[in-house]
Amino acid sequence: TNWVYTFGDGKAEGDASMKNLLGGKGANLAEMSNIGLPVPPGFTITTEVCTYYYAHQDTYPTDLKDQVTAALTQVEKTVGATFGDAENPLLVSVRSGARVSMPGMMDTVLNLGLNDITVEGLAKQSGDPRFAYDSYRRFIQMYSDVVLGVDHYNFEELLEIHKEENGYVLDTELSAEDWKELAQAFKQKTEDVLGKPFPQDVHEQLWGAVNAVFGSWMIDRAKTYRRIHNIPGDWGTAVNVQSMVFGNMGDTSATGVTFTRDPATGENTYYGEYLINAQGEDVVAGIRTPQNLTKASRLKAGSDMPSMEEAMPDVYGELADVFVKLEAHYRDMQDIEFTVQKGKLWILQTRSGKRTAKAALKIAVDMAEDKIITEEEAILRVEPAALDQLLHPTLDPDAVKDILTIGLPASPGAACGIAVFTADEAEELAKNGKKVILVRQETSPEDIHGMHAAEGILTSRGGMTSHAAVVARGMGRPCVSGAGALHIDMDSKTIKVMGRVIQNHDILTLDGSSGEVMFGEVETVQPELSGDFSKLMGWADKIRRLKVRTNAETPLDARTAREFGAEGIGLCRTEHMFFDADRIINVRQMILSEDKAGRELALAKLLPVQKQDFVDLFTIMRGLPVTVRLLDPPLHEFLPQKAEDFASVAAAMDAPVEQLKMRAETLHEFNPMLGHRGCRLGISYPEIYEMQARAIIEAALEVSRDGGDAIVPEIMIPLVGSRKELEILKTKVSAIADEIIAASGASLDYMVGTMIELPRAALQAGEIAHEAEFFSFGTNDLTQTTYGISRDDSANFLDDYIQAGIFEQDPFVSIDQDGVGELVKIAAERGRATRADLKLGICGEHGGDPASVEFCHRIGLDYVSCSPYRVPIARLAAAQAQL
Ligand code: ADP
Ligand code: MG
Ligand code: MG
DSSP states (O other): OOOEEEEETTEESOOGGGHHHHHHHHHHHHHHHHTTOOOOOEEEEOHHHHHHHHHTTTOOOTTHHHHHHHHHHHHHHHHTOEETOSSSEEOEEEEEEESSOOTTTSOEEEEETOOTTHHHHHHHHHTOHHHHHHHHHHHHHHHHHHTSOOOTHHHHHHHHHHHHHHTOOSGGGOOHHHHHHHHHHHHHHHHHHHSSOOOOOHHHHHHHHHHHHHHHTTSHHHHHHHHHTTOOTTSOEEEEEEEOOOSOSSTTOEEEEEESSOTTTOOSSOEEEEEESOOHHHHHTTSSOOEESSHHHHHHHTOOSOOHHHHSHHHHHHHHHHHHHHHHHHTSOEEEEEEEETTEEEEEEEEEOOOOHHHHHHHHHHHHHTTSSOHHHHHHHSOGGGHHHHHSOEEOTTSOOEEEEEOEEEEOSEEEEEEEOSHHHHHHHHHTTOOEEEEESSOOGGGHHHHHHSSEEEESSOOTTSHHHHHHHHHTOOEEEOOTTOEEETTTTEEEETTEEEETTOEEEEETTTTEEEESOOOEEOOOOOHHHHHHHHHHHHHOOSEEEEEOOSHHHHHHHHHTTOOSEEEEEGGGGGOSHHHHHHHHHHHHOSSHHHHHHHHHHHHHHHHHHHHHHHHHTTTSOEEEEOOOSOGGGGSOOSHHHHHHHHHHHTOOHHHHHHHHHHHOOSOGGGSSOTHHHHHHOHHHHHHHHHHHHHHHHHHHHTOSSOOOEEEEEOSOOSHHHHHHHHHHHHHHHHHHHHHHTSOOOOEEEEEEOSHHHHHTHHHHTTTOSEEEEOHHHHHHHHHTOOGGGTHHHHHHHHHTTSOSSOTTTSOOTTTHHHHHHHHHHHHHHHOTTOEEEEOSGGGGOHHHHHHHHHTTOSEEEEOGGGHHHHHHHHHHHHO
């Protein structure tokens, strides 16, 4: 097997199509070499080696060593230097690189190949001993930290002490001698901690780093990142060994990162940062806050540190050519790492840049309109779930704001919560339902779980291209970074800013679009949807077959959903209409009545309000189908709890409180989920369903009377398990409906159907379809009843199940295609075999989950129905399913 692929010097053994084997970084380094960009030569050890490594107790295939040696020799020839050579040593970086980028989650070691002897060679070769020893101490620190497990804190402390003793303030004041002394001290430190010397053998160094990179695939933060982003654990990472180029060789050297378009807004301008006389880690790890790449962005930021465009105009020109070339080549916005060594430009990485939903949308639409990509590609470029970000509230421009400071607008959106200072606490509090803002000097990849749990992220250091910012944008978390005016004290958990002190758990608001950090809570408003949004949605609508409805019962929800493009209501839950303050007393009266006459009295009072609900809803949804589900939940949910509630019902009914309490006792259920609910209520108390059918039909007639588009109500009977149940209830409902319609003298079409939410119903679908004109799959209950898991009680073990690999995901979020999905499929087939034009849809939470939408499309359902804010997500997912 070929375990190793070389690249550099205008050619490569791999290319961009080989991401699975070479990882994203390796495949793109190969591709860039092939198209003639200046890439430092190197080679990639494949992801298959990683898989092998984990399958064989952390060992390698026997022929790997020879292949690595051969590739290294080739790199030595191309570069003209020799690994471990005393006079002219080759230095390399050892870089991780999975199939999809996991920014900062795994390890990279720079300047490898330095030891006490080669460092002298590097000093002579470069004519710059200061640079050589600076590189050496960086290497010792990084290698000790990443490979040997000696925390970088140890070395930073030594550096601080050295500076203090010598009266230095800036790193630039240190001489070659100082760095040399520190390199010795660093080595000694590692030896003290480990009890054995820092490795001087460069081959030992190389394999140590390779092991560390493969090992980093399984460290906690990488696992957490994969879990959050649904990246399978068995993909593995590749390792890239690449000859070093140096951005720390003085003032004609630099390093930087650029997005070819603005990753926050999608605007077509270069968005980059760089540092003179520095190595790449300094920028991406947020150690120093970098300078702007372009003059325009410098001016916009009001900075007086020269941009690269101004400081190094020639190299900047070359770089800009590379940006154009790479974007055209990959036909997507790129995130590019580069280094300038003594005026010579090198490209170290390119990848499709992570971006906010807003930017994704704008870039996709811009590129389609510029004919760089097709409309279909544009549809595929936007992740449906990410649209959520666009629909989120933003700060009310008229709100009063107590602005503490303004940092960098690293990831847009408004966020409000209590300030917490550690990732663990953020996670802990978020679990208990608290909204938190994670405050850090800089975030490190170890903070990933806290960032995910937080509403927003605030840092005092690090730039817009720092890992914190990139990760936050990828997760859709608002982030303000580099807010330098904040003095964050981790010990006392306070922030000092402009003479004020913010305490632990004080409320903060962040605006990730402006960089503003505010004290207290600030009002928010619904966002304006851009023209790009409706354009892309329009393209999606042209393509998709699957219809998208909404779950709504209030006029507000119905109106919102219609604005978001809902094509009807798939689920109107009538019980929600019963909870309102002015009705609950009548509902309670109905439930607590001892007999039918009592119930009918209460129902008569409910009829006009219920009817008005439907009039409102039908008016809003005019011309579109509306599915109304008859009363479903266990009656006891409506029962009075407090003494005063009992008293007021008793007064309304003119009955003694004691009698009502006894009646309430008898209604108590041990397992209400599986108790007297759904159509079972209809069987016991048909007058409830008859009242509801009357309200629906009278409302539809009333709205139709005003002319305009027709109303076709779809009456849905819940929790049916057998044909007989539906037959009985349908007969009753239809009798009422037909009678009202006949009496009105008008004509009205309506349908009666059922919810399929019990496994028995799915299996009996062929029988049930004789009675039902439509099925709506209630996948929440169907998941509960298929798995035998109560959703509300699943939180206690869900994590364990996901950790143990029993569940890939929460089955209440994304439909379990193998089990629950199979039942849906069976029911759809059997139902349609009986009734070819049976209308099929789903109305569980799953209707707004992209993977579930794709499944519904695949098995031929007619529509999905989801909550209003998920309607755009479902529309886009349905279009993607078609492509
Ligand atoms: P990550 O995936 O965390 O960004 P990288 O492997 O890209 O890690 O490396 C981290 C930093 O080191 C980047 O800024 C990168 O450009 C820089 N770097 C990596 N390899 C080299 C090299 N051969 N020469 C110079 N800088 C390098
Ligand atoms: Mg990188
Ligand atoms: Mg249900």
